[in-house]
Amino acid sequence: MSELLSQIWTPQMQAAFTVVVVLLVILYVLSIVWVVRDAYLRGSAWYVWAIVALVPIVGIIAYCLLRPPMLRIDKDEQELEVALKQRELMKYGECATCGYPVEMTYVLCPNCHTQLKNLCSHCEKALEPAWTICPYCATPVGGQKSRSASSSSSRSRRRTHSERSHASSSDA
Numbered sequence: 222m223s224e225l226l227s228q229i230w231t232p233q234m235q236a237a238f239t240v241v242v243v244l245l246v247i248l249y250v251l252s253i254v255w256v257v258r259d260a261y262l263r264g265s266a267w268y269v270w271a272i273v274a275l276v277p278i279v280g281i282i283a284y285c286l287l288r289p290p291m292l293r294i295d296k297d298e299q300e301l302e303v304a305l306k307q308r309e310l311m312k313y314g315e316c317a318t319c320g321y322p323v324e325m326t327y328v329l330c331p332n333c334h335t336q337l338k339n340l341c342s343h344c345e346k347a348l349e350p351a352w353t354i355c356p357y358c359a360t361p362v363g364g365q366k367s368r369s370a371s372s373s374s375s376r377s378r379r380r381t382h383s384e385r386s387h388a389s390s391s392d393a
């Protein structure tokens with residue numbers, strides 16, 4: 222038996238064995254480093270997982286089975302993407318009549334000319350149909366609209382009239 226052992230346990234064999242042991246130790250250390258890094262990136266308690274990873278082989282298998290499902294960076298990215306998409310949805314919509322993609326600021330559908338927005342009679346900003354007051358200049362929408370519109374038009378009419386009279390007076 223010891224003869225057989227000495228036959229197998231040659232210096233070459235010892236060297237090979239040492240190399241294997243060193244490789245295993247390196248793998249073990251690397252697995253701990255990977256577990257700690259991965260658990261940290263996934264936003265979980267990496268120090269707990271470091272202790273788990275100290276158990277050779279079983280530790281890393283346990284971590285692979287039980288690790289938190291998503292990388293923290295991925296989670297952040299996904300949340301950002303969802304927020305971006307929501308903003309995009311808020312910015313763009315569809316024409317209720319023809320389904321043509323329209324931007325939030327459009328007043329008319331460029332395809333079928335359906336009126337999408339009311340215009341503020343005072344500041345002429347686009348208003349949502351549901352709004353009862355202009356959020357830009359606090360002018361009420363609806364009943365006051367026609368009155369203020371007519372007053373502004375009469376004002377402009379008056380202005381053009383005075384301009385005309387001014388022009389005629391300069392002519393004279």
Ligand SMILES: [Zn+2]
Binds near residue numbers: 319
């Ligand atoms: Zn349309």
Ligand SMILES: [Zn+2]
Binds near residue numbers: 341344355357358360
């Ligand atoms: Zn306004």
